[in-house]
Amino acid sequence: AQTVTQSQPEMSVQEAETVTLSCTYDTSENNYYLFWYKQPPSRQMILVIRQEAYKQQNATENRFSVNFQKAAKSFSLKISDSQLGDTAMYFCAFIINAGNNRKLIWGLGTSLAVNP
Amino acid sequence: SAVISQKPSRDICQRGTSLTIQCQVDSQVTMMFWYRQQPGQSLTLIATANQGSEATYESGFVIDKFPISRPNLTFSTLTVSNMSPEDSSIYLCSVDLGQLYGYTFGSGTRLTVV
Known part of the structure; x- marks a missing residue:
């Protein structure tokens, strides 16, 4: 089964600090995003950040970076220097090919609150 | 990337009525997707809409309840028919920009059925 698990329903962080949101997934495919x-x-x-599964180098996008561990099927998001505007729900997802359609498989989300 | 204009942004409707949600994309796209997001939940795919063919519905969603139109490569509508309070949700349309770029989303329609 293709699944995404976000084990942290809610998190909070102080402004300017760093926070890591966890995500694990399950797929039998070797090439995915x-x-x-x-x-x-x-x-x-x-869209915050994306990672190609065939790339070993972790993606970064300004204050956002990922720790991609393909063997462990883990894809965590690190937010550095957290800002009040980062307060949001964060969803982890990956794309699979399902017949003629591509589908996004979603996690349940992590609610992040950045506190002043 | 693509820009999607979705409307209405919100509506409050009486039970038993229908609401049509529109999505306009600023470029031609093959596949458009309609999602439902119930309060505090993740996204659930309702259907995939390809231009020139009938929409493909996910398990638990039927055409009579959620008819979809896709008259051209830049436009789609989703109708929520014979609404009940259980249909109160956020509805989002999205387009597929390919595996590398993922999906781009409209701004969502917050529907409340009273």
């Missing part, structure tokens, strides 16, 4: 999406209270779903 992993994503972290952010959904602030405005409910707009925003």
